[in-house]
Amino acid sequence: MEEVLSKYKTVKADEVQVWFKAASVLAFPTDGGACVKYKDLQIAVFNFSRLNAWYACQNLSPEKQEMVLSRGMLGDQKGTPKIACPLHKKTFSLVTGENLNGNLDPIAIYPVKIEDNFVYIGFSE
Amino acid sequence: MKKVIVVGNGMVGYKFCEKFVTKEGSEKFQVTVFGEEPRPAYDRVHLSEFFENQDAKALEMAPRSWYEEHNINLITDVRITDIHRSKKTITSANEKEYAYDYLVLATGSSPFVPPIKGVEKEGVFVYRTIEDLEGMLAYAAKLKVKNPNAKAAVLGGGLLGLEAGKAVMDMGLEPHIVEFAPKLMPRQLDSRSSQVLQLKLESIGLNIHLSKATNQILGDDGYITGMEFGEDDKLDVEMLIISAGIRPRDELGKTCDLDMGVRGGIVVNNKMQTSDPYIFAIGEVALYNQMIYGLVAPGYDMAEVAASQIIGNIEVLMPAEIDMSTKLKLIGVDVASFGEPFMPASKGHSIIFENKTQHLYKRINVSLDGKSLLGGILVGDASDYNMLHQVFLNGMPIPEDPAQLILPATEGGAFGSALDLPDEAQICSCENVTKVQICGAIKDGSCEDLAGVISATKASTSCGGCKPMVTDLVTETLKSLGKTVKNVICEHFEYSRQELYGIVKAKKLTSFNEVLDACGTGHGCETCKPLVSSIFASLYNDTPNKEDVTQDTNDKFLANIQRNGTYSVVPRIAGGEVTPENLIVLGRIGKKYNLYTKITGGARIDFFGAELNDLPAIWKELIDAGFESGHAYGKSLRTVKSCVGSTWCRYGLAESISFSIELENRYKGLRSPHKIKGGVSGCIRECAEARGKDFGIIAVEGGWNLYVGGNGGATPRHAQLLAEKIDNETVIKYLDRYLVYYIQTAAPLMRTAAWLDKLEGGIEQLKKVVIEDSLNIVEDLEKEMQFLVDAYECEWKQAIENDEMKKRFSHFVNSDDRDDNLVFVPLRDQKMPKLWEKEVKEVTL
Ligand SMILES: Cc1cc2nc3c(=O)[nH]c(=O)nc-3n(C[C@H](O)[C@H](O)[C@H](O)COP(=O)(O)OP(=O)(O)OC[C@H]3O[C@@H](n4cnc5c(N)ncnc54)[C@H](O)[C@@H]3O)c2cc1C
Numbered sequence: 012m013e014e015v016l017s018k019y020k021t022v023k024a025d026e027v028q029v030w031f032k033a034a035s036v037l038a039f040p041t042d043g044g045a046c047v048k049y050k051d052l053q054i055a056v057f058n059f060s061r062l063n064a065w066y067a068c069q070n071l072s073p074e075k076q077e078m079v080l081s082r083g084m085l086g087d088q089k090g091t092p093k094i095a096c097p098l099h100k101k102t103f104s105l106v107t108g109e110n111l112n113g114n115l116d117p118i119a120i121y122p123v124k125i126e127d128n129f130v131y132i133g134f135s136e
Numbered sequence: 137m138k139k140v141i142v143v144g145n146g147m148v149g150y151k152f153c154e155k156f157v158t159k160e161g162s163e164k165f166q167v168t169v170f171g172e173e174p175r176p177a178y179d180r181v182h183l184s185e186f187f188e189n190q191d192a193k194a195l196e197m198a199p200r201s202w203y204e205e206h207n208i209n210l211i212t213d214v215r216i217t218d219i220h221r222s223k224k225t226i227t228s229a230n231e232k233e234y235a236y237d238y239l240v241l242a243t244g245s246s247p248f249v250p251p252i253k254g255v256e257k258e259g260v261f262v263y264r265t266i267e268d269l270e271g272m273l274a275y276a277a278k279l280k281v282k283n284p285n286a287k288a289a290v291l292g293g294g295l296l297g298l299e300a301g302k303a304v305m306d307m308g309l310e311p312h313i314v315e316f317a318p319k320l321m322p323r324q325l326d327s328r329s330s331q332v333l334q335l336k337l338e339s340i341g342l343n344i345h346l347s348k349a350t351n352q353i354l355g356d357d358g359y360i361t362g363m364e365f366g367e368d369d370k371l372d373v374e375m376l377i378i379s380a381g382i383r384p385r386d387e388l389g390k391t392c393d394l395d396m397g398v399r400g401g402i403v404v405n406n407k408m409q410t411s412d413p414y415i416f417a418i419g420e421v422a423l424y425n426q427m428i429y430g431l432v433a434p435g436y437d438m439a440e441v442a443a444s445q446i447i448g449n450i451e452v453l454m455p456a457e458i459d460m461s462t463k464l465k466l467i468g469v470d471v472a473s474f475g476e477p478f479m480p481a482s483k484g485h486s487i488i489f490e491n492k493t494q495h496l497y498k499r500i501n502v503s504l505d506g507k508s509l510l511g512g513i514l515v516g517d518a519s520d521y522n523m524l525h526q527v528f529l530n531g532m533p534i535p536e537d538p539a540q541l542i543l544p545a546t547e548g549g550a551f552g553s554a555l556d557l558p559d560e561a562q563i564c565s566c567e568n569v570t571k572v573q574i575c576g577a578i579k580d581g582s583c584e585d586l587a588g589v590i591s592a593t594k595a596s597t598s599c600g601g602c603k604p605m606v607t608d609l610v611t612e613t614l615k616s617l618g619k620t621v622k623n624v625i626c627e628h629f630e631y632s633r634q635e636l637y638g639i640v641k642a643k644k645l646t647s648f649n650e651v652l653d654a655c656g657t658g659h660g661c662e663t664c665k666p667l668v669s670s671i672f673a674s675l676y677n678d679t680p681n682k683e684d685v686t687q688d689t690n691d692k693f694l695a696n697i698q699r700n701g702t703y704s705v706v707p708r709i710a711g712g713e714v715t716p717e718n719l720i721v722l723g724r725i726g727k728k729y730n731l732y733t734k735i736t737g738g739a740r741i742d743f744f745g746a747e748l749n750d751l752p753a754i755w756k757e758l759i760d761a762g763f764e765s766g767h768a769y770g771k772s773l774r775t776v777k778s779c780v781g782s783t784w785c786r787y788g789l790a791e792s793i794s795f796s797i798e799l800e801n802r803y804k805g806l807r808s809p810h811k812i813k814g815g816v817s818g819c820i821r822e823c824a825e826a827r828g829k830d831f832g833i834i835a836v837e838g839g840w841n842l843y844v845g846g847n848g849g850a851t852p853r854h855a856q857l858l859a860e861k862i863d864n865e866t867v868i869k870y871l872d873r874y875l876v877y878y879i880q881t882a883a884p885l886m887r888t889a890a891w892l893d894k895l896e897g898g899i900e901q902l903k904k905v906v907i908e909d910s911l912n913i914v915e916d917l918e919k920e921m922q923f924l925v926d927a928y929e930c931e932w933k934q935a936i937e938n939d940e941m942k943k944r945f946s947h948f949v950n951s952d953d954r955d956d957n958l959v960f961v962p963l964r965d966q967k968m969p970k971l972w973e974k975e976v977k978e979v980t981l
Pocket residue numbers: 143144145146147148149150170171172173180181182183184214215216217242243244245263264296299385388418419420421429430431432433435465599
């Protein structure tokens with residue numbers, strides 16, 4: 012499991028080598044999330060339409076090691092967009108990955124871009 | 137830079153670091169910490185929680201990154217083996233040498249294992265570290281596969297032993313406690329309270345064996361099979377946890393010739409200095425006043441003293457008297473003792489209140505002049521512990537008739553307000569926070585609320601025992617400043633649930649964004665989104681399909697999420713009545729989708745382990761066979777349980793099954809602040825346990841008695857009588873009114889029992905509203921309920937018939953693959969999710 016966890020590393024915008032074409036924007040619920048498979052990774056992608064922004068992070072909950080973050084709930088804490096894990100409502104910043112209501116390790120964050128109504132996620136390999 | 141080395145990264149070693157780095161001048165020191173355990177310090181006091189979730193991270197005192205951020209060099213998995221006092225260095229097991237200017241020994245203690253023949257056998261454990269617990273869990277799991285009724289014993293009936301006994305029970309083994317003394321918790325309790333505790337523990341299923349000296353651990357092929365006490369006195373057990381006391385881990389002190397106690401422990405003075413002024417000892421390894429203190433609070437005080445001394449604040453000293461009051465956190469049983477629990481008659485008088493049938497025992501010891509409280513014991517109900525403890529600690533005056541302090545009739549009355557405590561009263565002993573610090577933080581404006589005070593003072597962040605009092609002080613202080621303590625929902629809405637309900641209703645708002653734009657700020661969160669959804673559901677009977685992204689996860693997927701991210705499936709079986717044909721259908725579906733199957737406490741059938749992708753197909757088959765959603769996932773009506781009543785039972789006075797089916801069908805799908813359960817019994821023998829439900833109906837001569845506000849679970853409450861001898865229509869009429877009134881006025885996640893408690897005037901007031909119509913609203917209440925009943929639709933039917941709605945039941949958006957992270961293991965003849973910690977081992981092997 013530690014190995015599963017170690018597969019997820021934050022990718023910064025300037026580190027992107029591959030823009031993976033995930034799915035049409037319509038496949039994602041408004042103000043909600045869905046999970047994208049890329050190689051052996053599971054990435055949670057969120058359409059935060061109130062902010063007019065898209066975010067992506069690991070689907071793996073660092074607390075329980077289950078693939079569930081895409082099924083969590085979007086929200087903001089003092090303006091910072093966040094995702095609440097559906098298992099115990101641990102919340103994570105979608106900008107930095109930081110755990111906002113506890114001491115859990117941060118989650119990995121990936122860049123997202125929209126082109127021609129398609130969602131692309133940025134990976135470094 | 138001066139070097140400080142801390143040996144031992146346990147609770148106290150960690151606390152030393154935390155205190156040290158916040159002190160002025162600490163930047164002149166380089167701190168290095170050695171820990172023998174593989175992970176950074178964790179909360180041993182709450183170790184037993186590991187059994188619930190196997191979540192080691194959640195117990196961490198601070199993550200590794202915290203040590204980095206504070207420039208502390210943390211070296212784990214390394215044991216220190218020697219101290220060379222003359223050259224001021226230490227060596228580690230891997231033969232490295234490190235120099236120090238100051239050395240702090242925080243090596244704690246280890247469980248004492250008595251030299252009984254056979255203790256080395258497999259299946260014998262101690263209870264101190266996460267690794268110990270992992271070992272026990274793995275062993276217990278193996279045992280249960282071989283023998284589902286396996287027994288396990290705990291050697292030692294003290295504070296820790298009883299906690300271990302509870303853990304054994306939670307692991308699903310038959311628990312036995314074996315104690316050498318003739319009573320439980322011999323160090324904290326007198327004989328009578330010990331007996332009351334024993335009765336209580338036996339009533340929840342612990343088997344207790346007193347006055348037993350274990351001669352030998354019996355075994356077969358190296359594995360434990362039993363314990364032998366005397367020639368014909370044996371107990372068959374397949375696992376044993378030893379909890380027979382602790383021994384300080386003082387070996388480092390011994391080998392370098394520090395002054396030691398005769399029975400172990402490194403001797404320290406009130407500066408926490410050992411006989412070598414450059415070496416300090418703190419926590420459970422330190423012998424202070426000829427005592428080892430096996431509790432965290434004194435350990436934390438020692439950490440503060442040692443940190444101050446090393447920095448140079450030499451006036452900070454350890455007090456001579458150390459408070460050893462304790463409140464046990466044994467789940468389900470309150471036990472506390474404070475001050476002098478036992479007292480010879482020459483020193484004072486004891487006042488004892490005992491009620492064996494309710495497993496209650498309270499004793500207070502009062503000085504001969506009757507003016508002060510010297511100590512006491514509480515078993516069965518320790519809700520007054522915090523206040524009594526404060527009265528004792530601060531030598532506060534007690535009532536002329538001290539019995540008032542413990543008599544049940546004077547609840548709260550004898551104490552007055554928490555604000556009457558002296559300013560310097562220590563409210564949180566773990567974090568050493570006084571009343572004036574808590575109230576001051578509010579008064580000087582630096583904190584606004586409870587959360588602020590907790591994060592500023594750290595009060596209540598360790599054992600948590602002081603939380604009720606901290607809460608009281610904050611609320612009372614706010615009130616005294618004329619600030620209303622407003623129950624706002626979250627940062628996005630400055631309203632209570634009831635207020636928001638009114639606004640949504642008045643403005644006829646129908647989507648979350650509309651509500652946010654109309655009366656909120658920001659973009660919502662996991663608190664307000666589900667709350668608004670629940671208001672919509674209560675007002676319009678909207679199913680979660682309408683706006684799934686604002687629903688709690690269970691509502692969103694119309695199924696309860698389980699610990700590995702799979703779901704459970706629970707079709708409605710109204711009144712628990714099911715035809716053999718339908719049972720066969722359920723069996724076929726369970727088999728086809730390989731679901732773990734169990735009968736629930738609500739008399740229906742629960743399937744577990746369904747993958748997200750399979751949910752629509754499973755539900756399609758159920759619905760085709762005539763089933764519908766059981767709403768087990770919702771804050772809504774669950775079941776109306778019933779006995780067989782006059783249909784079959786020779787005592788029955790009325791047809792309880794038919795009525796429960798009618799009621800369950802009437803209120804199914806009804807969304808509310810929390811779940812609602814009902815029950816119908818055919819006579820006062822009460823086989824349906826209706827009075828443990830939110831509404832309960834019992835047949836009597838001349839009609840039904842209607843009870844409301846009952847609860848089972850963790851805070852059991854008997855429902856209270858609302859109306860007597862009424863007919864079916866009147867029951868429904870009153871129930872409609874009662875339920876809608878509850879839905880409109882309760883706080884989020886508040887069950888009817890708590891709501892009725894909070895309702896001013898209680899049940900009498902409810903009778904006025906519901907029966908006498910004192911508020912002139914019953915017509916509206918009834919109309920509202922009829923609207924909700926008419927608006928009912930099975931949400932699973934909706935979901936499977938609509939492709940757009942069905943879309944969300946797929947693990948990936950760009951692939952039909954399943955979640956490959958899921959692993960199941962066999963459990964008896966079925967399956968269960970694999971435990972995560974075990975997976976770690978397999979992967980890394
Ligand atoms: C199940 C359980 C429940 C408890 N409940 C309560 C409670 O409700 N209330 C309460 O007040 N107390 C409770 N306690 C007691 C409390 O946990 C201890 O008082 C506290 O942990 C003592 O802290 P410490 O740092 O002195 O020792 P520890 O937490 O034991 O830490 C010592 C650390 O030093 C390490 N170490 C030892 N020797 C070396 C060496 N030579 N080199 C490197 N590292 C070394 C050890 O491996 C250990 O990690 C409980 C204890 C247990 C086990």
